[in-house]
Amino acid sequence: MFKRLYHLPREARDTLFLLLVIAWTIGPQTAQLPLWCSGMAAAVLLWRGWLAVQGQPLPSRWWLMALLVLATTGTAFTYKTILGRDAGVTFIVVLLALKTLEMRARRDAFVIFFLGFFTLLSNFFFSQSLLTAASMLVALLGLLTALVNAHMPVGRPPLLQAAKTAGWMALLGAPIMAVLFMLFPRIAPLWGLPGDAMSGRSGLSASMQVGTIASLALDDSIAMRIRFDGPPPAQPDLYFRGPVLSSFDGREWRPLRSNFPPHYQLQPELQVQGEPVKYQVTLAANNRPWLLVLDATPTKPEIVGYTPSMSPDLQWLSDQPIADLVRYRATSYPQFRHGPSKLAVGLQDYVDLPPGFNPRTLQLAAEMRRSPELARADTPALVNAVMERLRTGGYQYTLEPGVFGTHTADEFWFDRKAGFCEHIASSFVLLMRALDVPARVVTGYQGGQLNNVDGMWTVRQSDAHAWAEVWMATQGWVRVDPTSTVAPARTGAFQRLQAPQSVFAQALNTMSPGFAINLRAMWEAANNRWNQWVLNYSQAKQLDLLRNLGFETPSWEDLSYVLIALIVLASLVGAAWTLWERYHQDPWLRLLHGAQQRLQRAGLASSAQTPPRQLATLLQQQWPGDPAQARQLSDWLLRLEAWRYAPNPTAATLGTLRREFRQLPWPARQP
Structure with missing residues (x-):
C-alpha cells in the first residue's frame, strides 16, 4: 500500500497530505460538533481521498450545491440559526471539507489553506488547554508545510524539505509572536471571549433537583486549583462554599426568596476567630458569578476585573459571570460563627415545607417528637438522633442513585436507603424542618487532592458536594454533613470519587499505580503553568512587566510605546542586516546576477545557475539586434568568467569589470 502511495502523481500525494492535515485540525472539535457534522466532514474527506488515489474527476457543482444546502439546513435545524459561535464553527468545518471537492487549481488550494488556519x-x-495548543501547533506546521509545498517547483520535491522550510518559518516568526503576546495591549486574558451562556459547565447549579449532582460527580475535569500560603487545613475541613439553597417546592431546591420585609430577613452576622488561612485560587471558567472560597471568608477576594460581594448566606458572588480562567486571593477563617444567636422572624423561611410532599417523613418527625427521650430535646439532641439513624439504619452511599420520584425524602428514609450526597443532605434538611428546626442545603466542593509536583491542591468537578446547615440557639448556623456519617471516607483523605477511566489509563494503573499518579501530577502541574503564564496573562501582568522594566506608573500608552520602540528597533536591525549582506555578499555573484537580470528583460531566458560562458553563447545565438553589440556583451561575460577562475584575481580588475557593466549597451526591455 505504501509503495502504491509513493508512486502516486504529485498532485494526488499533495492532496492526501492536505486532507490528513485538515482531519487533524478538525479532529479536536468533534466533541463540540453535532454528530451529523463530524460524519459529513469525515465522509467528504474520505471521498476526496478516494478520488485522488483513483485519479477520478471531481464531482459536479450540482453535488456541491446539494451538500451545501444539506449542511446549511442541518446547521439551522441544530442551532435554530446559522449565526453565533457554535453554529459558525459547525458551518466553517463543513465548508472546509466541501471546498476540497472543488480543488482544481492552486488558487483553490490557497483558499483551503486559509480556511484551515x-x-x-x-x-x-x-x-x-495545553493539549489543545500542542495539537494545534502540529496542525499549524502541517498547514505551513502544505503551503510551502504548493509553492515548490514541478517534479516530486520531498515533503521533508517543505516541512523543514515551514519549521524555519515558524521559528523565525516565534520571537515576533512572543513580543506581541507580551506587549500588545489587552483587556481580558488570552481568548477572553465570552462563552455562550447555555454552554457553561460546572459541578454546581443554581438549583438542585435530586440526582443532578450525581451525573456531574463523575466529571474528572479540574474545577479549581488552590495554593495555600502556609499549612492547609485538614482535608475534612476543606469546604468551598457555593450556592445556598433554602426554598423547596417538593421537587427542587432553590435559593431563598423570602416573603418577609427586608428588615425581617436574616443578615450574615459573621464572627471569625483563630488563625486565618491565606491562599490563591485559580478558578476555571463556569459562566456563573460564583467565587468559590473556604468557609468562612469575611473580606472580599482580591480579583482583577471583577467586583465581589457577599450574600446574606455567606456566598461570595462577582458582578459578572466567570467566563475566563481567573485567579484571586482570599483569606478564610475555619473557626467562625454566623447567623442570629436568638430566634428571629426570618428563621421561619427555613422551616417551611411544601404541602402534599413526603408524608412518611412528616410522620417520622412526629413520632420522634412523641418519643420520651426527644419530647423536650433541644436542637443538638435532635441532630444527633437523626445522625444516629443514618449511622445505624443501614443507609448506604452510592454514586448511581438515579433521580428520585415525587416524595424524595420518603424514598430515601424508607425505601432505597441509598443515595449520593444531594439525596442525603436534602432528606436530612427536610426531616429537620419537619422537626421544626431551621435548616438549609449548602452546595459547593469538598476536599481536593495535593499535587506533590507543584504543591497545589486540585479540586475536581467530582468533588462537588452538598451538605446541611442547621440553626442552633446561641450558635447560629452550624454545618452538619450527614454524608460523613453514612460514608466517613467521602470527606476524608482516603476515598475520593473516581471518574471512569479509559482502557489505557486502567492498564497503566494496573501495571504501575505510582507511575500513573506521578505522570498525572506532572501533567497537571505543567497544565497549571500554562494556565497561569499564558491563558491568564492579563493586562495586570503586562503592567507588572513594565514596572520591572522601570516604569513607575505604567499604562496602556506605555505598552504601546514599548511595542512601537521594539518594532522600530527590529526594523532598523533588519535594514542594517540587509545592507551588511548586500556589501558582504560575493561581489562577483552580485555582478553576474545583475547581468542575468538585464538579459532576462530582453527576453533571453536563464536561471541563477546559468554561467557567464553559457550566457555569452545565448547572446550569439539569439541576439536579434546589432551583432557588434552582442560581441561586446559576450566579451565582457567571458572576461567576467576568466576573472573568477584566474590564479590571482585582483580587486582592481573586478572594479574595471564593474565600471564596464554600468557603461555597456545593455538591451532595452522587450514589450
Whole structure:
C-alpha cells in the first residue's frame, strides 16, 4: 500500500497530505460538533481521498450545491440559526471539507489553506488547554508545510524539505509572536471571549433537583486549583462554599426568596476567630458569578476585573459571570460563627415545607417528637438522633442513585436507603424542618487532592458536594454533613470519587499505580503553568512587566510605546542586516546576477545557475539586434568568467569589470 502511495502523481500525494492535515485540525472539535457534522466532514474527506488515489474527476457543482444546502439546513435545524459561535464553527468545518471537492487549481488550494488556519483558531473557542495548543501547533506546521509545498517547483520535491522550510518559518516568526503576546495591549486574558451562556459547565447549579449532582460527580475535569500560603487545613475541613439553597417546592431546591420585609430577613452576622488561612485560587471558567472560597471568608477576594460581594448566606458572588480562567486571593477563617444567636422572624423561611410532599417523613418527625427521650430535646439532641439513624439504619452511599420520584425524602428514609450526597443532605434538611428546626442545603466542593509536583491542591468537578446547615440557639448556623456519617471516607483523605477511566489509563494503573499518579501530577502541574503564564496573562501582568522594566506608573500608552520602540528597533536591525549582506555578499555573484537580470528583460531566458560562458553563447545565438553589440556583451561575460577562475584575481580588475557593466549597451526591455 505504501509503495502504491509513493508512486502516486504529485498532485494526488499533495492532496492526501492536505486532507490528513485538515482531519487533524478538525479532529479536536468533534466533541463540540453535532454528530451529523463530524460524519459529513469525515465522509467528504474520505471521498476526496478516494478520488485522488483513483485519479477520478471531481464531482459536479450540482453535488456541491446539494451538500451545501444539506449542511446549511442541518446547521439551522441544530442551532435554530446559522449565526453565533457554535453554529459558525459547525458551518466553517463543513465548508472546509466541501471546498476540497472543488480543488482544481492552486488558487483553490490557497483558499483551503486559509480556511484551515481559521478553523485551527476556532478550536480555541472551546478549549485553551495545553493539549489543545500542542495539537494545534502540529496542525499549524502541517498547514505551513502544505503551503510551502504548493509553492515548490514541478517534479516530486520531498515533503521533508517543505516541512523543514515551514519549521524555519515558524521559528523565525516565534520571537515576533512572543513580543506581541507580551506587549500588545489587552483587556481580558488570552481568548477572553465570552462563552455562550447555555454552554457553561460546572459541578454546581443554581438549583438542585435530586440526582443532578450525581451525573456531574463523575466529571474528572479540574474545577479549581488552590495554593495555600502556609499549612492547609485538614482535608475534612476543606469546604468551598457555593450556592445556598433554602426554598423547596417538593421537587427542587432553590435559593431563598423570602416573603418577609427586608428588615425581617436574616443578615450574615459573621464572627471569625483563630488563625486565618491565606491562599490563591485559580478558578476555571463556569459562566456563573460564583467565587468559590473556604468557609468562612469575611473580606472580599482580591480579583482583577471583577467586583465581589457577599450574600446574606455567606456566598461570595462577582458582578459578572466567570467566563475566563481567573485567579484571586482570599483569606478564610475555619473557626467562625454566623447567623442570629436568638430566634428571629426570618428563621421561619427555613422551616417551611411544601404541602402534599413526603408524608412518611412528616410522620417520622412526629413520632420522634412523641418519643420520651426527644419530647423536650433541644436542637443538638435532635441532630444527633437523626445522625444516629443514618449511622445505624443501614443507609448506604452510592454514586448511581438515579433521580428520585415525587416524595424524595420518603424514598430515601424508607425505601432505597441509598443515595449520593444531594439525596442525603436534602432528606436530612427536610426531616429537620419537619422537626421544626431551621435548616438549609449548602452546595459547593469538598476536599481536593495535593499535587506533590507543584504543591497545589486540585479540586475536581467530582468533588462537588452538598451538605446541611442547621440553626442552633446561641450558635447560629452550624454545618452538619450527614454524608460523613453514612460514608466517613467521602470527606476524608482516603476515598475520593473516581471518574471512569479509559482502557489505557486502567492498564497503566494496573501495571504501575505510582507511575500513573506521578505522570498525572506532572501533567497537571505543567497544565497549571500554562494556565497561569499564558491563558491568564492579563493586562495586570503586562503592567507588572513594565514596572520591572522601570516604569513607575505604567499604562496602556506605555505598552504601546514599548511595542512601537521594539518594532522600530527590529526594523532598523533588519535594514542594517540587509545592507551588511548586500556589501558582504560575493561581489562577483552580485555582478553576474545583475547581468542575468538585464538579459532576462530582453527576453533571453536563464536561471541563477546559468554561467557567464553559457550566457555569452545565448547572446550569439539569439541576439536579434546589432551583432557588434552582442560581441561586446559576450566579451565582457567571458572576461567576467576568466576573472573568477584566474590564479590571482585582483580587486582592481573586478572594479574595471564593474565600471564596464554600468557603461555597456545593455538591451532595452522587450514589450
